[in-house]
Amino acid sequence: MRVDIISIFPEYFAPLDVSLIGKARQRGLLDVRLHQLRDWTHDVHRTVDDTPYGGGPGMVMKPEPWSEAIDAVAGSAPEPPRLVVPTPSGRPFTQEVALAYAAEPWLLFAPARYEGIDSRVMAEYGDRLRLDEVSIGDYVLAGGEAAVLVMVEAVARLLPGVLGNAGSVTDDSFAPGAMAGLLEGPVYTKPPVWRGHEVPPILLSGNHGAIARWRRDQALRRTVANRPELAARLDPGTLDKRDRQV
Ligand SMILES: NC(=O)c1ccno1
Secondary structure: OEEEEEEOOHHHHHHHHOHHHHHHHHOOOOEEEEEEHHHHOOOOOOOOEEOOOOOOOOOEEOHHHHHHHHHHHHOOOOOOOEEEEEEEEEEEOOHHHHHHHHOOOEEEEOOOEOOOEOHHHHHHHOOOOOOEEEEOOOOOOOEOHHHHHHHHHHHHOOOOOOOOOOHHHHOOOOOOHHHOOOOOOOOOOOOOEEOOEEOOHHHHOOOHHHHHHHHHHHHHHHHHHHOHHHHHHOOHHHOOHHHHHO
16 A cells, blocks of 8 residues: 655654554555655745635645645546545544555545645545545644544554454454444453452453353443443344343
């Protein structure tokens, strides 16, 4: 997968050089290319923003630098990238969206600063680059860069070969299949007793069927406790009799 990121703070993405993502890049599983938006300005101050039409606080990012940058990166590629713009006013970025992005050969992220990008940029590229305006949560950041880091990590870990243990993906919270719509339950490792806290005996039983049942019960309980709105949306068809007793 190729990932291009256009930003006025490309240095913000240094974390993509470390850990799993860094290793995936070294192994050629992920090709991340960073671009400085100001390289597509033509004034001495390398200006990327201006005051908003209609008045109001803050500044709006000018359309010209963005369109020149996007055209330079995505160009007239026969199979152009999907353009992803992080914004609090976007649709929710969920595990389902991450899975969809992981199936894309090329993503182009356009994190904004200030009050956002002139909306005509989205109108210009909406169809051709399958524009997706997404939000990582109901809060406002100083810019979209942190949201891009979150999305790149959520997507990259789904790529074949990135995680050492592919099973980690199938057991994820929100993963499709048996865990669909459920939060992950508690996890434990050695020692069996720590400061008087015992590991639940079922996990030491070796009874894999009972362990799987216990883990699902715990996932259901945590989902009901922490995300009742998700629990309410669980497909009754996926709940068995035992689930209903939880
Ligand atoms: N919530 C978000 O995704 C976001 C992006 C930029 N600022 O906030």
